[in-house]
Amino acid sequence: MSPRGRRPAGEDTRAAIVAAAAAEFATSGYAGSSLRAIARRAGVDPRLVHHYFEGKSALFAEVMHVPVNPAAVIAQVMSGPPEATGANLLRAFLTVWDSPQAQPALVALVRTGLSSEELVDQLRGFVERDLIGQVIRKHPATKGLPAKERRVRAGLIATQMLGLVLARYIVRMPGIVESTSEELVAHLGPIVQGLLDPQFVTPGS
Amino acid sequence: MSPRGRRPAGEDTRAAIVAAAAAEFATSGYAGSSLRAIARRAGVDPRLVHHYFEGKSALFAEVMHVPVNPAAVIAQVMSGPPEATGANLLRAFLTVWDSPQAQPALVALVRTGLSSEELVDQLRGFVERDLIGQVIRKHPATKGLPAKERRVRAGLIATQMLGLVLARYIVRMPGIVESTSEELVAHLGPIVQGLLDPQFVTPGS
Numbered sequence: 001m002s003p004r005g006r007r008p009a010g011e012d013t014r015a016a017i018v019a020a021a022a023a024e025f026a027t028s029g030y031a032g033s034s035l036r037a038i039a040r041r042a043g044v045d046p047r048l049v050h051h052y053f054e055g056k057s058a059l060f061a062e063v064m065h066v067p068v069n070p071a072a073v074i075a076q077v078m079s080g081p082p083e084a085t086g087a088n089l090l091r092a093f094l095t096v097w098d099s100p101q102a103q104p105a106l107v108a109l110v111r112t113g114l115s116s117e118e119l120v121d122q123l124r125g126f127v128e129r130d131l132i133g134q135v136i137r138k139h140p141a142t143k144g145l146p147a148k149e150r151r152v153r154a155g156l157i158a159t160q161m162l163g164l165v166l167a168r169y170i171v172r173m174p175g176i177v178e179s180t181s182e183e184l185v186a187h188l189g190p191i192v193q194g195l196l197d198p199q200f201v202t203p204g205s
Numbered sequence: 206m207s208p209r210g211r212r213p214a215g216e217d218t219r220a221a222i223v224a225a226a227a228a229e230f231a232t233s234g235y236a237g238s239s240l241r242a243i244a245r246r247a248g249v250d251p252r253l254v255h256h257y258f259e260g261k262s263a264l265f266a267e268v269m270h271v272p273v274n275p276a277a278v279i280a281q282v283m284s285g286p287p288e289a290t291g292a293n294l295l296r297a298f299l300t301v302w303d304s305p306q307a308q309p310a311l312v313a314l315v316r317t318g319l320s321s322e323e324l325v326d327q328l329r330g331f332v333e334r335d336l337i338g339q340v341i342r343k344h345p346a347t348k349g350l351p352a353k354e355r356r357v358r359a360g361l362i363a364t365q366m367l368g369l370v371l372a373r374y375i376v377r378m379p380g381i382v383e384s385t386s387e388e389l390v391a392h393l394g395p396i397v398q399g400l401l402d403p404q405f406v407t408p409g410s
Contacts, residue, residue, distance in 0.1 A: 114320075163365055173356075
């Protein structure tokens with residue numbers, strides 16, 4: 001509309017918030033960044049951040065160019081029966097990663113992310129707090145556990161997901177690439193479920 | 206000894222073989238490289254390659270600056286009882302990765318390797334044929350299985366090892382970093398053993 005072809009003000013504000021979030025995540029890490037600090041950096045009211053983004057994890061996905069709302073995916077997984085959390089988590093994870101819309105951005109994120117200490121810090125914070133952390137905190141069998149026990153289980157579930165990402169999308173191991181997502185859910189779902197179940201006992205506990 | 210400070214001939218030959226191997230792996234991939242082709246490229250008799258290196262995997266480790274002979278590690282794991290292969294494989298793997306001599310080279314290899322398509326091809330060939338492939342081919346419960354079944358199991362074991370590498374050494378998930386190697390063997394050993402056991406059935410088989 002304007003002679004210089006300026007975008008509407010809403011688009012500008014949204015872009016300013018995303019740019020401020022990228023800078024804030026880089027400076028303070030994922031865990032150390034608050035929506036308030038991002039709003040301050042963007043020079044906008046914190047309520048505007050909430051207007052455009054559902055929360056910190058949605059903003060992180062946007063900064064990382066990943067067209068998925070991770071909080072919504074986890075919420076959907078956790079709305080299913082507790083005994084199916086392992087399979088449902090893997091199914092949701094594979095659905096996002098196998099989708100042609102998300103896969104290129106995710107593969108690029110992992111490739112570049114792993115070679116940058118700064119980006120690794122952000123990814124760890126995100127996986128710990130808002131991805132697997134959400135599962136561990138909400139699952140009936142794990143939510144009451146001591147903190148160390150929860151960290152170990154979260155780490156072992158992360159091991160499954162990170163291993164799957166490398167084996168299927170980066171290293172491309174033939175047996176994993178040629179498996180359907182449902183075959184992988186059948187193999188790895190029980191393993192993840194076992195890491196959530198109360199019968200699973202970590203040594204020394 | 207010589208006025209130009211030349212190294213002895215043996216050192217020169219060894220270095221020429223390593224340089225030729227690096228070039229051959231880069232050109233033909235790990236699976237496509239033969240010791241014969243490496244010898245030809247280095248302009249030496251193939252018997253000289255065998256004199257300096259126990260085999261292709263030892264040469265690969267040398268090219269990648271990893272101070273470990275992978276074939277010897279796998280041979281030692283496979284000399285133990287079959288029902289302890291999962292735990293022994295993880296224990297050997299963690300011993301190498303936790304060692305201050307090998308860890309920096311291995312972490313650097315993964316960091317740079319994952320961002321290079323060419324290096325990923327070499328790593329996949331190596332893991333498939335000489336690392337996990339050896340375990341699957343020699344383990345009594347898996348050595349007679351159809352090729353696809355063996356590939357899937359190898360891929361799922363690779364998923365465990367790759368996930369552990371990322372979670373412990375690259376992303377550094379707190380619960381995995383603070384666990385001792387024996388705690389990790391206790392957690393993940395049974396999972397790897399389960400992927401080797403005959404009771405484990407892949408869907409459709």
